Amino acid sequence: MADAIRVTVWNEGRHEKQLDACKEIYPQGMHAVIADFLNAEPDIEARTATLDEPEHGLTDQVLAETDVLTWWGHMAHGEVQDEIVDKVHQRVLDGMGLLCFHSAHFSKIFRKVTGTSCSLKWREIGEKERLWVVQPGHPIVRGIGEYIELPHTEMYGEFFDVPEPDDLIFISWFAGGEVFRSGVCYYRGCGKVFYFRPGHETFPIFKNPQIQKVILNTVRWAAQPGADFKPKVANVEPLEQL
Amino acid sequence: MADAIRVTVWNEGRHEKQLDACKEIYPQGMHAVIADFLNAEPDIEARTATLDEPEHGLTDQVLAETDVLTWWGHMAHGEVQDEIVDKVHQRVLDGMGLLCFHSAHFSKIFRKVTGTSCSLKWREIGEKERLWVVQPGHPIVRGIGEYIELPHTEMYGEFFDVPEPDDLIFISWFAGGEVFRSGVCYYRGCGKVFYFRPGHETFPIFKNPQIQKVILNTVRWAAQPGADFKPKVANVEPLEQL
Amino acid sequence: MADAIRVTVWNEGRHEKQLDACKEIYPQGMHAVIADFLNAEPDIEARTATLDEPEHGLTDQVLAETDVLTWWGHMAHGEVQDEIVDKVHQRVLDGMGLLCFHSAHFSKIFRKVTGTSCSLKWREIGEKERLWVVQPGHPIVRGIGEYIELPHTEMYGEFFDVPEPDDLIFISWFAGGEVFRSGVCYYRGCGKVFYFRPGHETFPIFKNPQIQKVILNTVRWAAQPGADFKPKVANVEPLEQL
Amino acid sequence: MADAIRVTVWNEGRHEKQLDACKEIYPQGMHAVIADFLNAEPDIEARTATLDEPEHGLTDQVLAETDVLTWWGHMAHGEVQDEIVDKVHQRVLDGMGLLCFHSAHFSKIFRKVTGTSCSLKWREIGEKERLWVVQPGHPIVRGIGEYIELPHTEMYGEFFDVPEPDDLIFISWFAGGEVFRSGVCYYRGCGKVFYFRPGHETFPIFKNPQIQKVILNTVRWAAQPGADFKPKVANVEPLEQL
Numbered sequence: 001m002a003d004a005i006r007v008t009v010w011n012e013g014r015h016e017k018q019l020d021a022c023k024e025i026y027p028q029g030m031h032a033v034i035a036d037f038l039n040a041e042p043d044i045e046a047r048t049a050t051l052d053e054p055e056h057g058l059t060d061q062v063l064a065e066t067d068v069l070t071w072w073g074h075m076a077h078g079e080v081q082d083e084i085v086d087k088v089h090q091r092v093l094d095g096m097g098l099l100c101f102h103s104a105h106f107s108k109i110f111r112k113v114t115g116t117s118c119s120l121k122w123r124e125i126g127e128k129e130r131l132w133v134v135q136p137g138h139p140i141v142r143g144i145g146e147y148i149e150l151p152h153t154e155m156y157g158e159f160f161d162v163p164e165p166d167d168l169i170f171i172s173w174f175a176g177g178e179v180f181r182s183g184v185c186y187y188r189g190c191g192k193v194f195y196f197r198p199g200h201e202t203f204p205i206f207k208n209p210q211i212q213k214v215i216l217n218t219v220r221w222a223a224q225p226g227a228d229f230k231p232k233v234a235n236v237e238p239l240e241q242l
Numbered sequence: 243m244a245d246a247i248r249v250t251v252w253n254e255g256r257h258e259k260q261l262d263a264c265k266e267i268y269p270q271g272m273h274a275v276i277a278d279f280l281n282a283e284p285d286i287e288a289r290t291a292t293l294d295e296p297e298h299g300l301t302d303q304v305l306a307e308t309d310v311l312t313w314w315g316h317m318a319h320g321e322v323q324d325e326i327v328d329k330v331h332q333r334v335l336d337g338m339g340l341l342c343f344h345s346a347h348f349s350k351i352f353r354k355v356t357g358t359s360c361s362l363k364w365r366e367i368g369e370k371e372r373l374w375v376v377q378p379g380h381p382i383v384r385g386i387g388e389y390i391e392l393p394h395t396e397m398y399g400e401f402f403d404v405p406e407p408d409d410l411i412f413i414s415w416f417a418g419g420e421v422f423r424s425g426v427c428y429y430r431g432c433g434k435v436f437y438f439r440p441g442h443e444t445f446p447i448f449k450n451p452q453i454q455k456v457i458l459n460t461v462r463w464a465a466q467p468g469a470d471f472k473p474k475v476a477n478v479e480p481l482e483q484l
Numbered sequence: 485m486a487d488a489i490r491v492t493v494w495n496e497g498r499h500e501k502q503l504d505a506c507k508e509i510y511p512q513g514m515h516a517v518i519a520d521f522l523n524a525e526p527d528i529e530a531r532t533a534t535l536d537e538p539e540h541g542l543t544d545q546v547l548a549e550t551d552v553l554t555w556w557g558h559m560a561h562g563e564v565q566d567e568i569v570d571k572v573h574q575r576v577l578d579g580m581g582l583l584c585f586h587s588a589h590f591s592k593i594f595r596k597v598t599g600t601s602c603s604l605k606w607r608e609i610g611e612k613e614r615l616w617v618v619q620p621g622h623p624i625v626r627g628i629g630e631y632i633e634l635p636h637t638e639m640y641g642e643f644f645d646v647p648e649p650d651d652l653i654f655i656s657w658f659a660g661g662e663v664f665r666s667g668v669c670y671y672r673g674c675g676k677v678f679y680f681r682p683g684h685e686t687f688p689i690f691k692n693p694q695i696q697k698v699i700l701n702t703v704r705w706a707a708q709p710g711a712d713f714k715p716k717v718a719n720v721e722p723l724e725q726l
Numbered sequence: 727m728a729d730a731i732r733v734t735v736w737n738e739g740r741h742e743k744q745l746d747a748c749k750e751i752y753p754q755g756m757h758a759v760i761a762d763f764l765n766a767e768p769d770i771e772a773r774t775a776t777l778d779e780p781e782h783g784l785t786d787q788v789l790a791e792t793d794v795l796t797w798w799g800h801m802a803h804g805e806v807q808d809e810i811v812d813k814v815h816q817r818v819l820d821g822m823g824l825l826c827f828h829s830a831h832f833s834k835i836f837r838k839v840t841g842t843s844c845s846l847k848w849r850e851i852g853e854k855e856r857l858w859v860v861q862p863g864h865p866i867v868r869g870i871g872e873y874i875e876l877p878h879t880e881m882y883g884e885f886f887d888v889p890e891p892d893d894l895i896f897i898s899w900f901a902g903g904e905v906f907r908s909g910v911c912y913y914r915g916c917g918k919v920f921y922f923r924p925g926h927e928t929f930p931i932f933k934n935p936q937i938q939k940v941i942l943n944t945v946r947w948a949a950q951p952g953a954d955f956k957p958k959v960a961n962v963e964p965l966e967q968l
Contacts, residue, residue, distance in 0.1 A: 093843055093887065095621060115841040116914050117819055119959040127968060130723070132400045132421050136713055137579060137674040146401065146716065155964075158374045159388065159957040161819065161915050164410065164892055171400065171413055171421045175724070177965030179374050179413045179421050188842050189887050190621040229620055231885040232630065233845040238881075239614070239903030240659070242853060335601055335645065337863060357599040358672050359577055361717040369726060372965070378955055379821060379916040388958065401715040403577065403673050408648055417966070419723030430600050431645050432863040471862055473643040474872065475603040480639075481661030481856070482901070484611060616884045616905050630885065642858045642897065643872065652890065655897055655905045663858050663897045663905050 004045040005223040008066040009035045010058065012073040013050040021202040030072055030199075033206045034215070044219060051076060056084050063087055067223040068097035070215075071104045072199060085109050093189030095229045097222025099215070102199030105160075113186060113193055114162050120180070121157035127175040129153040131182050131198070135169050139221040140183065140194065140214060148210045154200045156180045162195070172197060183214070190229030192222040246287040247465040250308040251277045252299065254315040255292040263444040272314055272441075275448045276457070286461060293318055298326050305329055309465040310339035312457070313346045314441060327351050335431030337471045339464025341457070344441030347402075355428060355435055356404050362422070363399035368445070369417040371395045373424050377411050381463040382425065382436065382456060390452045396442045398422045404437070414439060425456075432471030434464040488529040489707040492550040493519045494542065496557040497534040505686040514556055514683075517690045518699070528703060535560060540568050547571055551707040552581035554699075555588045556683060569593050577673030579713045581706025583699070586683030589644075597670060597677055598646050604664070605641035611659040613637040615666050615682070619653050623705040624667065624678065624698060632694045638684045640664045646679070656681060667698070674713030676706040730771040731949040734792040735761045736783065738799040739776040747928040756798055756925075759932045760941070770945060777802060782810050789813055793949040794823035796941075797830045798925060811835050819915030821955045823948025825941070828925030831886075839912060839919055840888050846906070847883035852929070853901040855879040857908050861895050865947040866909065866920065866940060874936045880926045882906045888921070898923060909940070916955035918948040 011031035015022040026033055031048040038046035049057025051073070063069075069088065073080070085108045092098050092113065100110045105118045131148040133141045148170075157178030163186070170183030182197035196214065198205045205211055253273035257264040268275055273290040280288035291299025293315070305311075311330065315322070327350045334340050334355065342352045347360045373390040375383050390412075399420030405428070412425030424439035438456065440447045447453055495515035499506040510517055515532040522530035533541025535557070547553075553572065557564070569592045576582050576597065584594045589602045615632040617625045632654075641662030647670070654667030666681035680698065682689045689695055737757035741748040752759055757774040764772035775783025777799070789795075795814065799806070811834045818824050818839065826836045831844045857874040859867045874896075883904030889912070896909030908923035922940065924931045931937055 113841045115839045115912075119957065121958060121960060121962045123962050123964065125964070125968070127964070130419060130421075134400050134402070134423065135406065135671065136401060136715065137671060137676060137708065137711070142708075157962065158376050158413065159378060160376070161957065163889070164377065164913060166890055168406065168410065171423075173415060173419060173421045175964075175966065175968055177372060177415060178962075179372075179415045181376065181413075186841075187619065187621060187890060192621060224621065224626075227621070231620070231845065231887065232847060234847060236847045236849050236883065236904075238849065238851070238853070238901075240901065242851070242901055355599045357597045357670075361715065363716060363718060363720045365720055365722065367722070367726070369722070377913065378957070379913060379918060379950065379953070384950075399720065403715065405647070406650055406671060417722075417724065417726055420720075428599075429648060429861065429863055434863060466863065466868075469863070473603065473645065473862065474605060476605060478605045478607055478641065478662075480607065480609070480611070480659075482659065484609070484659055614903060614905075618884050618886070618907065619890065620885060642860050643862060644860070648861065648894065652894065655884065655907075657899060657903060657905045661856060661899060663856075663899045665860065665897075 003225055004043055005219060005225060006065055006067045007038055007044055007046040007070065007219055008062060009038070009046055009048045009070050010072065011048065011050050012076050013052060014075055015201045019201065025202065025204050030201065030206055034070060037212050038216070038219065041216060051079060056080060058084050058088065060087070063091050066091070066096055067225050068099060068219050070099040070101065071107060071109060072101045073107045074103035074201065077107050080108050082108070085112060089113065092191035092193065093229070095190035095224045095227025097191060097219070097224070098193045099218050099222065100195045102197060105195060110195060113188055116163060117161045120160045121178065123155040123176060126152040127155055129155070130173045131170040132173065133169065134171055135167055138167060138169055140169050140217045142217055143213055144210060150198065150205065150208070152203055153198065153205070156197055190224070190227055194218050194222065245467055246285055247461060247467060248307055248309045249280055249286055249288040249312065249461055250304060251280070251288055251290045251312050252314065253290065253292050254318050255294060256317055257443045261443065267444065267446050272443065272448055276312060279454050280458070280461065283458060293321060298322060300326050300330065302329070305333050308333070308338055309467050310341065310461050312341040312343065313349055313351060314343045315349045316345035316443065319349050322350050324350070327354060331355065334433035334435065335471070337432035337466045337469025339433060339461070339466070340435045341460050341464065342437045344439060347437060352437065355430055358405060359403045362402045363420065365397040365418060368394040369397055371397070372415045373412040374415065375411065376413055377409055380409060380411055382411050382459045384459055385455055386452060392440060392447065392450070394445055395440065395447070398439055432466070432469055436460050436464060487709055488527055489703060489709060490549055490551045491522055491528055491530040491554065491703055492546060493522070493530055493532045493554050494556065495532065495534050496560050497536060498559055499685045503685065509686065509688050514685065514690055518554060521696050522700070522703065525700060535563060540564060542568050542572065544571070547575050550575070550580055551709050552583060552703050554583040554585065555591055555593060556585045557591045558587035558685065561591050564592050566592070569596060573597065576675035576677065577713070579674040579708045579711025581675060581703070581708070582677045583702050583706065584679045586681060589679060594679060597672055600647060601645045604644045605662065607639040607660060610636040611639055613639070614657045615654040616657065617653065618655055619651060622651060622653055624653050624701045626701055627697055628694060634682065634689065634692070636687055637682065637689070640681055674708070674711055678702050678706060729951055730769055731945060731951060732791055732793045733764055733770055733772040733796065733945055734788060735764070735772055735774045735796050736798065737774065737776050738802050739778060740801055741927045745927065751928065751930050756927065756932055760796060763938050764942070764945065767942060777805060782806060784810050784814065786813070789817050792817070792822055793951050794825065794945050796825040796827065797833060797835060798827045799833045800829035800927065803833050806834050808834070811838060815839065818917035818919065819955070821916035821950045821953025823917060823945070823950070824919045825944050825948065826919070826921045828923060831921060836921060839914055842889060843887045846886045847904065849881040849902060852878040853881055855881070856899040857896040858899065859895065860897055861893055864893060864895055866895050866943045868943055869939055870936060876924065876931065876934070878929055879924065879931070882923055916950070916953055920944050920948060
């Protein structure tokens with residue numbers, strides 16, 4: 001059998017310590033819940049890493065052994081060291097997958113990958129969201145129906161300052177009157193990047209079976225085990241006689 | 243001064259004869275209203291053409307003298323002759339702009355240009371629509387704010403079976419719970435195509451100043467006066483000595 | 485084990501009968517060579533169909549049982565019945581993969597899918613071609629290096645009148661001075677379409693191991709076994725209370 | 727008459743001082759030649775700025791008064807202050823156009839905008855280049871024929887590590903056997919970015935009339951006089967009653 005896909009689930013991990021509403025839903029942290037449902041799959045091996053570990057848990061070896069990295073952050077984006085961000089970025093260019101959740105739109109790594117401010121509108125009143133599928137043949141939405149409905153979420157609204165996505169997968173409808181590009185793919189170097197809007201820390205989003213299905217699909221789509229793309233960059237000899 | 247942009251406003255023109263609600267709003271036809279506000283601009287010269295004229299008003303000469311063609315149709319798509327559709331299509335490839343409104347998503351010419359079924363969901367209860375701008379630097383939305391609000395419209399919902407747009411300009415929010423890609427650009431050959439969702443026959447959409455602004459912007463974006471692109475297609479001689 | 489991917493290899497099949505140079509390389513037809521290397525894979529079951537069979541070998545049942553259809557045609561595009569083309573098109577929208585080779589750029593099905601003329605420049609002097617990979621992380625080029633070199637091919641040159649590809653995979657260099665977008669992906673409905681330039685009838689292209697590798701990769705990328713996408717298209721009830 | 731488009735032509739300006747071959751062609755610097763042909767147009771007002779001026783000549787006021795910034799750099803990318811790069815980036819998001827030439831593929835601002843390494847192959851033997859137009863309806867190539875031929879240039883070859891372009895305009899053919907995506911557009915925030923491959927310092931590229939035509943077209947395409955896009959980014963009130 002093929003080698004398992006190696007996923008590293010990265011989490012800032014602060015809200016779980018500081019916010020009762022979050023601690024209650026995710027007593028072991030969001031990363032534990034995500035890693036658990038990933039590890040329930042026979043073809044996936046997930047581990048976790050968090051901000052407060054040395055090198056944020058993302059040593060050279062961990063990164064080298066990661067096929068897909070998932071990222072959750074919010075209140076401490078600024079504490080992530082630039083040097084680590086640069087290493088993660090290089091690994092994406094070399095072929096590692098990257099999956100950024102929710103408030104990670106403002107993470108250093110996602111802004112570095114997009115080249116934009118990634119700003120957006122927001123509102124936190126627990127309104128209804130409906131994520132409509134607009135590219136039904138994409139591997140990320142295999143087995144998802146026409147839409148995913150979340151009864152209570154934080155709203156994110158346009159204008160979302162990101163580049164026009166390479167693939168636009170989901171568009172969200174919010175009860176309060178806004179829309180949002182909620183699932184967007186970017187290709188950078190040899191790597192695949194997906195931003196997925198859901199994932200607020202005080203709604204039990206990561207326990208939702210459809211959300212889990214999207215994450216599993218994304219991990220399998222983004223993984224390129226063994227990928228280590230090093231394009232020839234050099235003063236090259238002509239291939240033709242001149 | 244530069245020559246004016248020559249627009250031909252095409253209309254099926256049946257609802258205005260058969261439907262009181264439409265006749266009331268557009269006694270001279272939607273095409274008359276559209277041509278009027280276009281002709282109020284110093285750099286635009288608009289004329290009209292309708293289904294029931296000989297050759298649907300789209301003779302070879304009219305097409306040759308048209309920089310941008312706008313299209314409205316609904317109940318009689320099937321009556322448009324294939325031969326005329328082919329001529330319009332060829333003119334688009336040669337550089338003519340094409341702007342399809344509302345129910346023209348199902349017109350022969352738009353389906354020919356997209357290569358898809360262009361099917362969608364719909365509901366006609368006069369609910370609220372809000373068209374959010376998602377590409378703020380695009381010429382089509384110059385001077386439009388963050389969104390356009392229409393108090394009463396027909397709903398169109400995803401999945402809208404069109405190719406991923408070359409430029410996605412508007413995403414609509416509907417009160418009833420759906421979203422829709424409401425302003426989408428396609429480049430075909432040398433020509434520019436825009437599909438714009440608004441334009442229902444019994445709501446006074448074409449009299450809305452913001453809608454008119456979008457149409458004016460689109461006409462100026464799509465016009466390539468003098469465009470008559472004929473790429474060399476041949477058994478060509480090598481450019482290099484072999 | 486998962487069900488095999490069902491491929492139907494379609495061939496016009498005329499050159500093999502009429503042209504000695506073609507007959508010599510492909511005595512059983514190009515379709516036989518293609519089906520053979522596909523059938524050597526444990527996860528693929530390929531059959532063939534040709535123009536001169538009843539319904540061109542593409543009955544409703546064959547189409548319903550096809551996950552990926554490959555298409556080769558050249559001198560007899562016009563003989564393919566429109567009714568069959570419409571059925572193939574519908575199957576693509578429903579999720580069947582489509583892989584068009586070489587001169588199939590002018591096939592009815594590819595022009596229907598693209599919405600353009602698909603015209604191009606050409607020259608048949610057996611010059612060198614080099615297909616450069618420009619999207620190294622794409623599944624279609626997994627295991628292919630930086631480029632594929634073909635010592636002798638027909639030249640196809642820009643301007644290639646197709647829509648801007650959803651994914652641009654290969655760009656060809658030709659010794660005579662031209663370039664060409666040689667590997668282009670389009671998403672239509674739920675289906676994936678790939679146009680691949682190589683495949684001339686009198687050069688043994690389909691016996692080239694790198695070309696075979698690309699075709700295998702494409703079949704696995706385009707296959708969505710069980711896909712039968714029927715989006716709800718209807719006068720729908722509101723999802724929200726209004 | 728409409729206000730003129732305000733262009734700032736930025737140049738590193740080192741080769742002109744240190745390299746005889748460059749000094750000979752551009753005794754006043756490349757920026758002077760570029761500004762001169764821009765200023766010959768009635769609708770454009772160009773000024774220059776260089777690395778060795780205070781704040782690299784890009785003060786807040788200069789940036790605020792710039793509709794389109796052109797950028798040439800090579801040997802001293804690292805000397806451009808990050809703070810200035812951040813200001814230029816913000817202005818692009820707010821709507822300023824950016825045109826990067828040749829070796830500016832490795833400039834801090836272009837790498838920030840793309841989110842990739844922007845690495846490529848290169849060779850400096852003065853071989854022939856032919857830039858083929860692959861999007862003939864784009865404003866950037868209005869009046870340019872099928873291709874631009876440069877008899878002697880430095881070669882840049884794929885893989886060019888940039889995101890799939892929002893618009894791909896030119897593909898280059900090189901005598902030595904490579905191809906390159908030589909004219910690529912990116913939309914970021916409200917701003918338009920164009921990377922244009924030509925512009926080597928020791929070939930008289932900026933004096934070539936077709937190259938000048940492309941630059942003029944690009945300036946007019948990228949300019950959005952008065953653009954100062956500040957999307958509402960906030961904790962917003964619901965637009966609908968909940």
